[in-house]
Amino acid sequence: MELPVVDLSAERSEVSKLIVKACEEYGFFKVVNHGVPQDVILKLEEQVLSFFSLPLSEKQRAGPPDPLGYGCKNIGFNGDTGEVEYLTLNTNPLSIAQRSITISNNPSKFSSAVSGYVQAVRELACELLDLTAEGLLVSDRSLFSRLIRDVDSDSILRLNHYPIQLDSKDWDTSPSSHANCKVGFGAHSDPQIFTLLRSNDVGGLQISIEDGVWIPVPPDPTAFWVNVGDMLQVMTNGRFVSVRHRALTYSRKSRMSMAFFGAPPLQARIAAPPEMVAPPNSLSLYKPFTWAEYKKTAYSLRLGDTRLDLFKARKDD
Numbered sequence: 450m451e452l453p454v455v456d457l458s459a460e461r462s463e464v465s466k467l468i469v470k471a472c473e474e475y476g477f478f479k480v481v482n483h484g485v486p487q488d489v490i491l492k493l494e495e496q497v498l499s500f501f502s503l504p505l506s507e508k509q510r511a512g513p514p515d516p517l518g519y520g521c522k523n524i525g526f527n528g529d530t531g532e533v534e535y536l537t538l539n540t541n542p543l544s545i546a547q548r549s550i551t552i553s554n555n556p557s558k559f560s561s562a563v564s565g566y567v568q569a570v571r572e573l574a575c576e577l578l579d580l581t582a583e584g585l586l587v588s589d590r591s592l593f594s595r596l597i598r599d600v601d602s603d604s605i606l607r608l609n610h611y612p613i614q615l616d617s618k619d620w621d622t623s624p625s626s627h628a629n630c631k632v633g634f635g636a637h638s639d640p641q642i643f644t645l646l647r648s649n650d651v652g653g654l655q656i657s658i659e660d661g662v663w664i665p666v667p668p669d670p671t672a673f674w675v676n677v678g679d680m681l682q683v684m685t686n687g688r689f690v691s692v693r694h695r696a697l698t699y700s701r702k703s704r705m706s707m708a709f710f711g712a713p714p715l716q717a718r719i720a721a722p723p724e725m726v727a728p729p730n731s732l733s734l735y736k737p738f739t740w741a742e743y744k745k746t747a748y749s750l751r752l753g754d755t756r757l758d759l760f761k762a763r764k765d766d
């Protein structure tokens with residue numbers, strides 16, 4: 450199956466139409482010619498590699514994940530596990546600088562690599578959200594991106610490492626085979642607005658557009674992958690659906706991924722704009738709520754739980 454590819458060097462109106470089509474059909478697309486400088490990516494990759502290569506006791510200085518910080522095998526607070534270790538950071542420059550002290554022996558180098566990456570990827574996320582608003586004919590073109598640009602945005606950066614499985618000598622490593630694969634990161638949707646994900650050249654990411662059918666996403670370190678998150682589903686009044694995805698470890702090479710989760714400020718009220726609740730479906734599918742309320746609920750549930758149903762509007766709302 451051909452997954453949608455958005456080439457940002459193409460004509461703007463074509464790009465915005467393509468993004469909307471991809472979000473409607475898959476809640477997911479690949480971005481090429483994205484403009485994030487290669488040295489910004491390499492700088493972060495180098496820091497991530499050296500962090501994950503540290504002895505466990507040193508990595509644990511940045512943990513436990515509360516939910517920010519270093520975590521290993523346990524995902525969230527509700528018993529989810531996977532063959533993954535990770536470092537989750539708030540994207541606020543001050544918070545990055547503070548956290549870097551417990552993460553790296555060269556905090557200023559680590560902090561500058563993370564901040565540089567966050568700045569470039571946030572810019573890309575905002576550009577993609579403006580194009581999305583244009584494609585949807587939402588009159589306020591920066592309605593979505595404003596939430597991520599806000600100084601109080603609750604956006605986060607997650608660095609994932611799926612280590613080589615030492616018992617993998619008999620594994621079939623062909624991308625189409627899932628013989629003996631293990632779950633690295635179980636099935637879920639991302640709660641935020643847009644996720645911008647990139648990885649090294651090792652596969653494992655899969656998306657599901659139909660219950661029980663998983664589509665492997667071929668790795669491409671030169672590209673970004675975009676996931677529609679739960680908040681964009683709400684702000685498009687269900688026209689886009691947040692994509693269910695997971696990461697498997699079926700390779701003998703370790704997988705590394707970097708995910709920027711573009712989120713609103715905690716107190717931002719999340720609701721679809723008037724254009725998204727226009728006739729023929731003049732009803733808002735979801736009741737208004739703040740990102741803080743949604744996040745609290747999401748983080749109190751399991752990874753794979755459907756959370757948006759709890760925020761559906763009732764007829765008498």
Ligand SMILES: C=C1C[C@]23C[C@@]1(O)CC[C@H]2[C@@]12CC[C@H](O)[C@@](C)(C(=O)O1)[C@H]2[C@@H]3C(=O)O
Nearest residue numbers: 516524525529639640747748749750751752
């Ligand atoms: C089990 C969980 C981990 C998670 C919080 C949650 O309770 C449900 C959502 C999970 C998720 C998925 C996308 C991101 O990786 C993440 C950081 C997020 O915002 O929501 C994780 C949460 C986490 O690992 O803390």
Ligand SMILES: O=C(O)CCC(=O)C(=O)O
Nearest residue numbers: 607609634654696706708
């Ligand atoms: O590592 C991956 O490719 C997926 C990671 C992911 O889904 C997440 O961090 O939420």
Ligand SMILES: [Fe+2]
Nearest residue numbers: 637638639694
């Ligand atoms: Fe995810």
